Each structure stands twice: as structure tokens, then as C-alpha cells.
Amino acid sequence: MKILFVHQNFPGQFLHLAPALAARGHEVLALTAEANQRPSPVPVMRYRTPPEVAVQGIARSYAEAAERGATVARACAQLSETRGFVPDVVFGHGGWGETMYLREVWPEARHLTYAEFYYRSRGLDTDFDPEFRRTGLGSRLGVASRKAHLLMALEDADAALAPTAWQASTLPDHVRAKTTVIHDGIDTDRVRPDPAARLELPGGRVLKPGDEVVSFVSRNLEPYRGIHVFLRALPAVLEARPEAEVVIVGGEGQSYGPAPGPGQSWKRRFLDELGPRIDPARVHFLGQVPYRQFLALMQVTRVHAYLSYPFVLSWSMLEAMSAGALVVGSRTPPVVEVIRDGGNGLLVEFFDVAGWSRALISALADPARDAGLRAAARQTIIEGYDLKSVCLPRLIAFVEGRAQG
Structure with missing residues (x-):
């Protein structure tokens, strides 16, 4: 298969998954922001920095996400036109708006989203700490508005992946049915007790x-x-x-x-x-x-x-x-x-x-x-x-399985 990962800070959560899929014979490519200079385990392309938005107020977060999404969509369209790359699977992180319009570019592809968190104005992070609680109407409207681009990514995705059960529980009820919980994985061979550590x-x-x-x-x-x-x-x-x-x-x-x-x-x-x-x-x-x-x-x-x-x-x-x-x-x-x-x-x-x-x-x-x-x-x-024995096999199965519907 041809698999495209989309993440402004790639490799991010895909550090181990992307090269593992490449090692299984898939053609794997990543698309990331031009400012991201992190080393990549797979071939990578970069999209231009989205233009500044003129919108102020509670709509600003959506406007920024939409502008980034449109920038990524144009880059993906160019990727198809100039390189002939048409992915079977698109796997992106929905947190910044990058995946909002990718089904418009590749309607036949299978679209997967990394669903890390879904904001609410009550009962989660923003009203948890009484010392720094943001409970005014203006703050609640701002938090609620941050759900818009996340919901677009979730609605358009064929399947979603969450790293923990609790993080999955923050998602809307109708999304959880297509959400699988698999952590990114810990390399326990490397991260282990060492009496010689200094x-x-x-x-x-x-x-x-x-x-x-x-x-x-x-x-x-x-x-x-x-x-x-x-x-x-x-x-x-x-x-x-x-x-x-x-x-x-x-x-x-x-x-x-x-x-x-x-x-x-x-x-x-x-x-x-x-x-x-x-x-x-x-x-x-x-x-x-x-x-x-x-x-x-x-x-x-x-x-x-x-x-x-x-x-x-x-x-x-x-x-x-x-x-x-x-x-x-x-x-x-x-x-x-x-x-x-x-x-x-x-x-x-x-x-x-x-x-x-x-x-x-x-x-x-x-x-x-x-x-x-x-x-x-x-x-x-x-x-x-554990990365090798637990999480990575399940992550590979998630991508390959969802690719087949």
C-alpha cells in the first residue's frame, strides 16, 4: 500500500509505526510543516507555513486550523499532480487542522486520525484547578470553539486511534464506536533499570x-x-x-x-x-x-x-x-x-x-x-x-486492517 502520514511535528506519535510499515513493504511518505526539522525515519515532504489569519475572538482557533488544513490540502493535491502519489491510507493527527480537507483531495483513500483529546469547557482540564479555573462565559466559548476542527477530523475519518482508554472517553459518543485504543509504546529494552547510570x-x-x-x-x-x-x-x-x-x-x-x-x-x-x-x-x-x-x-x-x-x-x-x-x-x-x-x-x-x-x-x-x-x-x-511485543504489532494491525475496511 501507499501510506501517507500527516503531522506538523512528524514523527511525533508515529516514530516507530511509520518505519515499521515501511519495513513491511509499504510505500510510506510523511508530510510535515516546513519549520519542523526533526529527523525522519521515512521520506518526508514539507508544506509551507500557513498565512496569518485576520480573525480575532473565539473563531480564531477554527480559522487557524482551517487555514492550515487548506494549506495541507493544496500541498497534497500538488503531491498527486507532480509525483503521482495517491495514497491508499492517510493517517494524520487531527489536533491542528491538517486533516480537515484531505478527503476532498483523496475521496477514495482510507482516512485514519490520531484522536488525542477532545475539549470540553466543563469536567476536564479547563475547570479543574480552582486557582487557575477559567469558568467565565468567554472562556467557555473559547474552549467550545476548539472542538470544531477536531470534530471535522473525527467525522471524516474512517477510524480513529486513541493512546489511552481515558483519552478515548473524552470523544463524542458516536465517535467512540470507530475508535481503537492503542498506546504509542515504550521501548522497554532501552528504558530499563541501570545500576551503572549516572x-x-x-x-x-x-x-x-x-x-x-x-x-x-x-x-x-x-x-x-x-x-x-x-x-x-x-x-x-x-x-x-x-x-x-x-x-x-x-x-x-x-x-x-x-x-x-x-x-x-x-x-x-x-x-x-x-x-x-x-x-x-x-x-x-x-x-x-x-x-x-x-x-x-x-x-x-x-x-x-x-x-x-x-x-x-x-x-x-x-x-x-x-x-x-x-x-x-x-x-x-x-x-x-x-x-x-x-x-x-x-x-x-x-x-x-x-x-x-x-x-x-x-x-x-x-x-x-x-x-x-x-x-x-x-x-x-x-x-x-511494551513497544515491540504489545503496541507496535497492534498498531500495524490497526493500519493494515482499517485499510481493508
Whole structure:
């Protein structure tokens, strides 16, 4: 078959699937944004940056998605005209509007969509946190308007793929019937415990397994991933465990939710709030790091904190479990789908700052007690999320099976 992947940040969720399909003899091509310079495992073409839209207000998100969708559709039409490439399967991520009009270009193809999340103004992420809750009518209208381009992608797709059962549950009822749940997969051969792992801090200190390390990871440090709760829990941890070192990975940009204000970052805002109670000699902000450095952190940490609003589940939590880390997670729907409290990790209510302090202190104090949880965490990932034995075969079967209708 001829298979086209469409993703503005390709390879994204298709990192392993695209080359696996190529290895099975399919002709695989990817289309991505011209600004995306990530290495690609398959041949890739790029579409031009969509023009700026003049629309303001609640319709802006739809206008931007529609403009991107039209740009991608024109690029795909040109792909057919100049190269004669007519795909049997088009598999895209519906999140940015890229797939909105592709059935108009290739009506006979089978169209698949990666359905990561479906927005609602109530009951999910936007009204979860009372400190940053957006409940006014204007905010609700803005959130509701973000569903328009997602719904177009879902309606036009022959089948949808969601990475977790909870994320699939956010989709409209009539879409779930054509949605399959398969995670992207964790490479448990690579992401595994390593007693020889070492992590060098900026000051030159080297951390190793057995050291008293607390870790926190997020693409960007923001409330959606609980950075405010985590930082507020740290003063008690630092006081109770004088040998503890805290390593925080993440940028100061904005991935999800509202911005902290002009010229600010969420990190700086919460550090200013906590002042000298956060010891910069023991709390290390590494920014965004290469994957090998992230992996080393997961292999040396004694306890890894993961918090999330009711939103998309991060790969990093599953990778921490695969590396044999003890994960203390927030008792929120995307997390409890994977972590069983006292079974393969620990759970704390998202907003319980004192509870987070207690859980982290306890985990640091007695690592031997939690050895069973660490082993069970890795086993959970091997049995349910392993790339080679579980997820990739199912992903291949999904694409090849849906291609046949």
C-alpha cells in the first residue's frame, strides 16, 4: 500500500509505526510543516507555513486550523499532480487542522486520525484547578470553539486511534464506536533499570542509583502538570531530608493552558512565591534536556513525581515506570488508568500539598520498602505498553486492517 502520514511535528506519535510499515513493504511518505526539522525515519515532504489569519475572538482557533488544513490540502493535491502519489491510507493527527480537507483531495483513500483529546469547557482540564479555573462565559466559548476542527477530523475519518482508554472517553459518543485504543509504546529494552547510570548536574556533582533523588519532568513547567503543587511541597521535603537532591526537567515556555502573564514564566512566579524556602543548591532546574539525560535521571531517581490535570497522559510517566522508578502520581483520571495505589506506584490527591510532602519524604526515607512497587511498575509497562511485543504489532494491525475496511 501507499501510506501517507500527516503531522506538523512528524514523527511525533508515529516514530516507530511509520518505519515499521515501511519495513513491511509499504510505500510510506510523511508530510510535515516546513519549520519542523526533526529527523525522519521515512521520506518526508514539507508544506509551507500557513498565512496569518485576520480573525480575532473565539473563531480564531477554527480559522487557524482551517487555514492550515487548506494549506495541507493544496500541498497534497500538488503531491498527486507532480509525483503521482495517491495514497491508499492517510493517517494524520487531527489536533491542528491538517486533516480537515484531505478527503476532498483523496475521496477514495482510507482516512485514519490520531484522536488525542477532545475539549470540553466543563469536567476536564479547563475547570479543574480552582486557582487557575477559567469558568467565565468567554472562556467557555473559547474552549467550545476548539472542538470544531477536531470534530471535522473525527467525522471524516474512517477510524480513529486513541493512546489511552481515558483519552478515548473524552470523544463524542458516536465517535467512540470507530475508535481503537492503542498506546504509542515504550521501548522497554532501552528504558530499563541501570545500576551503572549516572547523571551529571550543572555544578559537576554526579548522581547515581541509590542517591536520595527526587525527580520531576514536564515539557514545560506549568500548572497543567502540577509544577505549583510540586514546588510548594518541596520546602517540607528539603527540611526533613537534608541529603535529598531535587532534579527538575522542563522548559519555561507554554504548552497548555493560560500564560502566566507578560514577561513571566510559571517557574519564576512560583519560585518568587516560595522565596528562600527553595534552596537553589539542592533544587536543580535543568531545562529541556536530551533524551539520554532524561533517561539517566529516571534510572537514578529514588522517587519520581508526576502530576497532571485531567488531560493527555505524558510518555514520561510510563518511561519512568519502565526505568524502575517509584512513581508518585496524582489521583487524576489519566494517571489512575495506569497506576494502582500501593500496587505499582503511589497516588496522592492533586491539590494535597502536605500529602505530596509526606509521600516524597516517606519514599526517600525507605527505598527498600518500595522495591516491590518499582518492580511492579516496570512489569506493568512490559505487559501493557511494551513497544515491540504489545503496541507496535497492534498498531500495524490497526493500519493494515482499517485499510481493508
